[in-house]
Amino acid sequence: MSVPDTFKTELLSVIPNLRAFALSLTKTADKADDLVQETLMKAWNKHHLFQAGTNLKAWTFTIMRNEFYSQMRKRGREVQDSEGVLASQLASHPEQQGHMDMQDFKAALEDLPEDQREALVLIGANGFSYEEAAEIVGVAVGTIKSRVSRARSRLVEDLGLDEEGEFGPDAISSHIVGSVALDSRR
């Protein structure tokens, strides 16, 4: 059974997103592109299982994710990385002016537990709905929501975004008392 042109075209169009997702899983560009390669081959070989008109992006993301985790299992590696390289270099508090530094953000992202980062990336960077993300990951919608929520809370904490002077008046920060001295921020 030959592969329809539309399949090939659509597959081509999701490659950039697949590369980005692969990067969030593997963290290095080389491994990311290798993962994309394997995913494309698998997707191609399974094209007859894909229902035309459904979400190809979600479908390929699922294939990629399964491939990634099955490789991890084979290599006997801990799925959850303890520390990303950047995380260990993360300064303990963010930029003075309240402008979040990209380096800090990336490090904080890397510092998240695997499942939280994945959920956040699917929802926040790939525009999937909670239902779609839940299907890709193979968990309940509620689980995805709670992972995203925890990821966000953790980023807020790691990046010190809950401190006064960043975003709002006293009333807000009084709810979220940090141990950081406020005057050191000036």
Place this chain on the structure above:
Amino acid sequence: MNSNDDANEPKPVLEAKVQAELGKKLQQVYSDVISEPVPDRFLDLLQELENSSSTKR
């Protein structure tokens, strides 16, 4: 870690701004990769797959 925080009452003003900032940053992290042209290796792969598909019985 604050245990009384999660899932109960978000602080609306702070929450919205922070989430917007996070969302923006998250997309920026990946926007470089996403806006790159598709590398040749994948174009070649798809072409190869297509060629071998069409010669298969």
